[in-house]
Amino acid sequence: MSFAAKTCTLLATSAYAVVLSSTAAYGAIGDQDNKPPSSTPSGGASGNTLNAKATATQIKVTQVSGASGTSPKALAPVDPNWKPPACWYEPVATPQALKAAVDRLKKNPNTDLVPVTPTLSWGEDLMVDHYEKGKAENGSGDGYENYNLGKDGMFWRGVINQDRADDPASYDCEDTLFWQNARTLPANKHAPTPDVLAAYAYDKIKVPGTEIEAKPATRSTVNLPTWVWLDRGTFKEVKVRAELAAAGVWAETTAKPVALHLNPGTGDAETYPASGDCTINNDGSIGTPYAKGDAGKAPQCGITYRRATDGKPYRLSASITWRISWQGSGGAKADLPDGTFETTQDMDVQEIQSVNR
Known part of the structure; x- marks a missing residue:
């Protein structure tokens, strides 16, 4: 499905306030005064707030060895059909961080929105219904009671590879913000498995x-x-x-x-x-x-x-x-x-x- 068609579908199926953006240039989710415990990974670039930009991956890339000389260059794969991953899913919010985000929505319902996919953001009504009151999303799928507070895990969302943002495949990670238990990976072909990270690292060599x-x-x-x-x-x-x-x-x-x-x-x-x-x-x-x-x-x-x-x-x-x-x-x-x-x-x-x- 094209991005334009996907946009039309999302607008047609949701009765709630949404905002769509091809650039996904959203603000930050979370509240500095509502920090999760330091022993719990919070997601986000700062460690204390959830960065909501769809290209703000938490993957840390480190050059372990080599290429210490001048003018390092990128590699070109000999297989012209090989490409690094265009998108994948990442943990982006603890229950505490998501609750703090919705609490902010309640205070500012006309200005603050929460991105739940790389291209879709939800307003207060849907966030409260789905993540606080446990109502199903658009009549399908289970909701979450009180943001899953007290459970061991995080909410995950799709992330776009910023180097492939023009690739239509970068919008394949459109599952709505979902829960994943700690120390497990989603049963999804776009889960961040070691081979996905290896291909991402290849593109950084x-x-x-x-x-x-x-x-x-x-x-x-x-x-x-x-x-x-x-x-x-x-x-x-x-x-x-x-x-x-x-x-x-x-x-x-x-x-x-x-x-x-x-x-x-x-x-x-x-x-x-x-x-x-x-x-x-x-x-x-x-x-x-x-x-x-x-x-x-x-x-x-x-x-x-x-x-x-x-x-x-x-x-x-x-x-x-x-x-x-x-x-x-x-x-x-x-x-x-x-x-x-x-x-x-x-x-x-x-x-x-x-x-x-």
Whole structure:
């Protein structure tokens, strides 16, 4: 269903005051004077109030290792159909925080609304009926008695991946604010399981830019090898951790560099090795540096151009392949599609002129 159609449906089926917003730019839920106990996770960015913005995830992302150099870059998955999650559900309110929000509605019914999905907010009547008095929502589904105060758990709501807010799939997490017992996850395909967090972490991985060393650097000669290498230790594995502490779920996604692929920018060239895939050595280096006296020798990693450029340089591209795997809470682990980062540089190729006598 399109977002426009979904909006019309919501307006048609609810007899209560609602507000809909494609940006979900709502205010905060909760009351600083009604803080939940410090031992109970409150949800929200501040720890004391519930941030109601639909893109304000509580997932904490930490780079554990790698990519400490300058100009880190994002990875591009080799599978063009792979995408990080567009939305998921998160715990967003304790019973105390939700009660405080509705108490504020009672004081300001014309100004304050409570977002119960990423696109829908409810006013005082529906919030009181459904979460305080236990009435069913629109004639279906059970309500909640007195906000489930005294129970061990939290109310959950959909959250949109802010990097994919334009994706229609970001509005698939539209279940109304619902209760989930502590230390359990919703039986829903959009639950924040370790694999969802792993995919979210993948999208946050930053790797060092690919800056190859070449000899000759920008001007080669027909039929003479161009050596390509990277210094040792340049490429090390990168690990990113995504954790949703309020749900007790985490995942660490690791990107390990495995190969450098050379594309000479023309079919009139030979690569070393023939596949163009230069493996990464155990010390993190690629290829071997050019040394005096190596002219004419076949490099471990490099290119031999067979035809000179004619006013327009070849576009030499170098891309690093990163193998992606993850492990997470509960012993879960798996692989994700490889990622690549590519850089290009101009390469002029000259032809040596000789005179026969």
